[in-house]
Amino acid sequence: MRRALDASAAVLGTTSPNPPVGAVVLDTAGAVVGIGATAPPGGPHAEVTALQEAGPRARGGTAVVTLEPCAHHGRTPPCTEALAAAGIATVVFAVRDPHPTAGGGAAVLRAAGVAVKEGTLGEEVARGPLRAWLHTVRTGRPHVTWKLAATLDGRSAAADGTSRWITGADARAEVHRLRAAADAIMVGTGTVLADDPALTARRADGSLREHSPLRVVVGHRDVPHGFALDAPDVLHLRTHDPDTVLAALHARGVVDVLLEGGPRLAGAFLAAGRVDRVLAYLAPALLGAGPAALADAGVGTIADIRRLQVDEVRRVGVDVVVDGRPDGAVDGAEPARASVARSESDGQTLRKGAV
Incomplete structure (x- = not known):
């Protein structure tokens, strides 16, 4: 097996x-x-x-x-x-x-x-x-993994906006392997404007891996000409609603989504209960100021704190990875709770009830 x-x-x-x-x-x-x-x-x-x-x-x-x-x-x-x-x-x-x-x-x-x-x-x-x-068969929507890289004090960038590189080379190489195994990589327009990411899956020498996932931009702002994601193979969804985003991706046959930022988009997905897994790459470093890795996630009081069921904590090079599931997330090992299912052979969508 x-x-x-x-x-x-x-x-x-x-x-x-x-x-x-x-x-x-x-x-x-x-x-x-x-x-x-x-x-x-x-x-x-x-x-x-x-x-x-x-x-x-x-x-x-x-x-x-x-x-x-x-x-x-x-x-x-x-x-x-x-x-x-x-x-x-x-x-x-x-x-x-x-x-x-x-x-x-x-x-x-x-x-x-x-x-x-x-x-x-x-x-x-x-x-x-x-x-x-x-997860997709049981919920009718793609599985979302939120990947974040941050310092131990939760900063995703320094006060001047610089963020390359918070984590080490081993962690970055692992993230590129994660990208190559995903169906889609998703970021918000704020991250596009701040970092101009390529969202490609690359090897250590900079060459592209065999599989390139769908690159997805979420938000109403335009991607400026000349930016890496100003390309015809990029899907730009002009919405801020997580369920609208996931429905559009599901319609394209997307099963596995890697959410890479930014903090506002991640907060919106967490607040909507649409983050199924969290992969936190934590660098043994401190900044003290700068953008936080997560913005408003709908938590106004400590009683509403979003706790994780931690599946694994491990070292990757100099960094630490926490792998967990938000409370209430549907896990692949749980009993079926399907509403909209996708056929294993022909991709046909079958409705069994309300999502």
Whole structure:
């Protein structure tokens, strides 16, 4: 399952609106004979790719998959059919598919005489590569990660506005890997005017990574000519309403959003309850003055403080990363609470009730 998890992580950012699934096929002796991951929309699913690599060695063997194999016809046939046709004897999967149309593969496989085991590394998979997709199926909106870089006293820039670089090289390299795994990167117009960011995913040598997420600017002000985000491939949403922003991104098949600033946009998303994960890169440094990393988040008294459930605290180079979820955020490992679901195979939007 960990090898399947690694395969799914390798395709993050390339599969939406489909889930980034990983699959491993074992022969009857337990040897790995095939590994696959979800291709971009319209391409084969993870199980099919792994079965193709395994060939006849799959017969009588085991398929290990991060997500319950799909059981419906979309752009491609059901994976349950491919597994049964290949003679797979046992299917092990981590997370049950909550989608109302694509789900139910376990029952289909059992009816075809295939042994099924579910739940292996379920929480790890649900909070890993499948996190954003599960969230989108269960809420009908993209998953939003707010990434911030700040000093220990909460400053995102010095008093004169300079901010390069608060965090170290290792933290910045990690953020570029996060960008490459996201569907979209989002900033407000204030950040555009102050910093002129490119919002590209780059390597240490400055070259672009293979996957470039959608670059999104939010706000009514124009992006000046000559700025990096004054480009035809940039989506400019002239609104300040988080739900309007997320609906527009959802309509484009966006599942995973990286919110990078600025403080007012982050505050608006937090106040609206539309931040699902916080990644805080904290530098062991102090400024004492300058812009705060977060503006008004709808907290007027200590009773309304926005607390996080902390999943991890770790070192990245010289910096510390706090990874947490705001209280009330829908987690991928939680039971289904879907309202608007997106089809795993064909991207069709299915309404089940009010958002």
